[in-house]
Amino acid sequence: MGGIGIWQLVIVAVIVVLLFGTKKLRNLGGDLGSAVKGFKSAIGEEKEQKNNAEKTSDTLADNSTTASENMSKTTESKTKDTDQA
Template sequence: MGSFSIWHWLIVLVVVLLLFGRGKIPELMGDMAKGIKSFKKGMADDEDEKPAKTVEHQADEAIETPKSSKKKAG
């Protein structure tokens, strides 16, 4: 009673095919494969980019901008 026989698996297979249809399962698997490839590509692109500036660098640039505009005006 604890293990499933071949008939149990055949019934499960028939129910799955009836619910999803014959062409729907390969379509779902193809979509999942595209998603995985896209995720891997995105991860590889993140590693190739140069490191982002920290908050300290952005603060320094914000402080320098008004000083440099005053020098140009004066």
Template sequence: MFGIGIPELLVIFVLILLVFGAKRLPEIGGGLGRAIKNFKKATTEPDEIDVTPSSEKKHKDE
């Protein structure tokens, strides 16, 4: 796995814990999880195309 073993992961986790603190760690994890979820959703979701004829758009705007 990218040449990173258990000892390296533990060191990274301890450094993150020291930098951000135990209270902010769940907050950061939740934000990261939401970001990944939204990114995956955006990449798999087809783009929405507006197929409303232009004459109908003009009537709705007025």
């Protein structure tokens, strides 16, 4: 008592097939499969975009650090040139 047995599942499956027909169930299964596939690809694209954004921000941060280092070196060399003159 209490659980659903294999025979109850078979009876439910037969009733569903009789109500909807195999062609509709096959189309429904295909639609469900393509919906799941689309969902997975959307999740994958979102993760890829997030990774690309992180890489871009890291690259920009590295470039800005390099640019600021170059600016400070240029400023130091100009200061040395004016001090020597």
